[in-house]
Amino acid sequence: MSGTNLLQTRISNRRAVFNAVRSKGPITRAELAQVIGLTVPAISNIASELEEAGLIRQEGKRAGLRGQPAVELSLDPKGGYSIGLSLAYRQVSGVVVDLTGEVIRSETIEISERGPQATADALANLAKRLIAASQVPADKLWGVGCSVPGTVENGTFWYDKVQEGDDWTRFHLAETLEMLTGTRVYVENDATVAAIGERLYGIGRHTRSFFYMHFNLGIGGGLVLDGLSYRGAFGGAGEIGHMIVKPGGRLCACGSRGCLEQYVSLYAAAETICGPERTPDEVPSEEVTSALRNGDPRLAAWVAEAAQYLRIAIRNIEALFDPDTIILGGGLPQQLFDDLIAAANPLLPNLIHRHGNTQPRLMCAEHASQLPALGAAALPIALVTQMHGTTLAQPIDGSSGNAALAFLGIC
Structure with missing residues (x-):
């Protein structure tokens, strides 16, 4: 643990107020005091500083409360x-x-x-x-x-x-x-x-811990634990694509056999329809989407097989990290996300008690197919x-x- 000084405390309090307004706004000063644990006068002083710095603004007044309507604060987009x-x-x-x-x-x-x-x-x-x-x-x-x-x-x-x-x-x-x-x-x-984008702008606004399974040509993972992004000692935390789900299975570029991304990835989906004249990375995602919509039986078979290995990966992630939920996002066509989630359910039994958690165990990212x-x-x-x-x-x-x-x- 490191010591603190007055400036560090002030900066920490500014960040706390800024982040609370970002994640919970519009919010009143009294509500901020309850969330952060500072007095209302202290919150008012910090809020004034943030407003003067152009970071937050007064959004309006909260009607229906006792006394004078309370002013609500929100981020200033500019x-x-x-x-x-x-x-x-x-x-x-x-x-x-x-x-x-x-x-x-x-x-x-x-x-x-x-x-x-x-x-x-x-x-x-x-x-x-x-x-x-x-x-x-x-x-x-x-x-x-x-x-x-x-x-x-x-x-x-x-x-x-x-x-x-x-x-x-x-x-x-x-x-x-x-x-x-x-x-x-x-x-x-x-x-x-x-995962960071989802924490700030998506499902992470409503849940503290989640694992983000990111689909590109391969598949990777991002971790958010107790509201903090975690990247590991060398930046490789969440490298879910190289979790072995089928010992002795398909050879992976990493040198192992049976890695998850050999079965669950855009590359694996494209491999089923690319034919002998192309490599899977030459198949555009739009073609995968079109084939899926046209009921191509090769893709239907891929979804069924991929869902089996996705269940194994989800169960292992839950055993290791006990997240609120696991989120699927990235470069797959939206219909493939929906079909994968449907095929993966019911998931393998989770022996960890969820203590009233209302989040489903597997979700699609809010920005799965956007920007x-x-x-x-x-x-x-x-x-x-x-x-x-x-x-x-x-x-x-x-x-x-x-x-x-x-x-x-x-x-």
Whole structure:
């Protein structure tokens, strides 16, 4: 445990009030006092500071209470903005969001060059176009978040699991993007990013602990435990795709046999319909969706088989982490999510008592098929909401010219 000083206490209280308004607003000062455990006068002082800093605003008055109507507080959408970038197979996408997570502008572009520098240039150019088109003031930009399908170490290195050993190995993507954009950059694994986005903008607003199963070509996982994002000692927490669910089964690129993503992933689904002329990663998700809607028996058989192994993975996750719920999200067509959840139920018995938890054990993410960069845009904001010492990857440059971030202790 580390000691605290007066400034640290003030910053901690500011973050607590900011986060409570973000997650529970519109909310009155009296309600904030109950939630946080400070006196109403103390809450009023902090709320005034946050309002003066342009981070929260008075939303209106609560009618129907005793005495004078109480003023409600909510986030000021114009208090800050962030850019979210997502690198996926053959394309990059980006969004600009305000402080409430509302998308201001979005864009997706196809890329043919997969080299590290060319990819970094495409991501940086997309970020600069989004900033210019949305006319976000420089002093209101909280940073750029970037989601990548690989392992991130300390926010600076990206290891492509498929291309390990080539130019991508230990490529300083965050540092490169900071130099190209002149902005704070956070790079994180796509599954962790998806979980963070769901924590801030989706189901995580109503539940404290969940495991996010993120579908891309493969399948990964993101952990939120007691409201905090957890990435592990080396950024690999939640690597569910390489959980062995069928000993001696199909050979995986990791060297093991019977890994989950060999049976439950977009790659595995596409493999059933790609034919001999194509590889599964050449099958667009739209074609998978069309085949499913047309009742292709090959996909129906895949759903039935995948559901068996999904049940095993869910039961193992529950035994290890005891989450409120497990969330499915990412790049699968929505109908495949719905069919997988239907086929996986009933789930294997859970011997852990749920103590009246009303959440279902398996859910579809609120943003499962929407704007994959939305979670990345949440990365700069997530640092403020990590109240007990962040486990998120830190940006390269710890300095910041943003007054609001300095006010909240992110500098």
